[in-house]
Amino acid sequence: MAKWRINHGGWQAMAAIGIAVVVSGLAGCAHQGASDANGAVAESASGGGEADVRRRARIRLELAANYLQMGQTTVAMEEVRQAITTDPTYADAYHLRGLIYMNMGDLALAEDSLKRAQGMKPSDPDIMHNYGWLQCQRQQYDVANQMFERALAVPSYKARSKTLMSQGLCYQRAGRLAEAEQALKQAYEIDAGNPAVGYHLAAVLFARGEAKRAQFYVRRVNNGEYANAESLWLGVKIERVLKEFVAMRQLGDQLRKRFPNAKETLAFERGAFDE
DSSP states (O other): EEEEEOOSSSSSSSOEEEEEEEEEEEOOOOHHHHHTTOOOSSOOHHHTTSSSHHHHHHHHHHHHHHHHHTTOOHHHHHHHHHHHOOTOOOOHHHHHHHHHHHTOOOOOHHHHHHHHHHOOOOHHHHHHHHHHOOOOOTTHHHHHHHHHHHTTTTTTTSSSHHHHHHHHHHHHHHHHHHHHHHHHHHHHHHOTHHHHHHHHHHHHHHHHTTTHHHHHHHHHHTTSSTTHHHHHHHHHHHHHTTTHHHHHHHHHHHHHHHHHHHHHHHHHTTTOTTT
């Protein structure tokens, strides 16, 4: 079964959205897939455990996923088109097509594809998750929350922390900070080592005036290997509010040294702490 979920590019709540493609259970590697897709089919339908049409479509879809991971959106879309041509009943192909359209910023076409995928696989939590995030981008917050809740209600769902984080970000966009905090806290309880969850939880707490609590979470991020310009800048602002000026200067020095051209560093240099 193929699983694709939205991954949020950048750690700011309003950052641009990227696509993380996680493919499991697809037949072969990309190189083998290319060979088989050109006609070198080694297994029969009975020997391979699935109909030959679906198997060939799966190979195309694996190629599409790999191309998308490499940023080759046009080629990825062509492989998805061929997968759908090969097997028009393949829900995963419409699912991935929806994510490609979302990555391209065409939300209308993305919604059409995700709706078709969901109609074919109405209980798939990954489709629910991505359809929910699409609705969040369209500012349909209630619909988005309904989809997230449906995904979380699936007992076998493995990516609960990602959906809870997305739900928290969607609540934050809607200005519902208390609910955003609760969702992000649940995500953190499941996956405390995820720096994106820690960053977003700190940002929501800071926005709620809970600087001391925010400090705990952002320090954990900034003391780890995944600190970036966004997390360091958030740390600067939190330490400033708490009057921890030594820590504030240390974070500012890291910004200058590690991310000299980042917008966060430029904001620090001009003292734009309240922008």
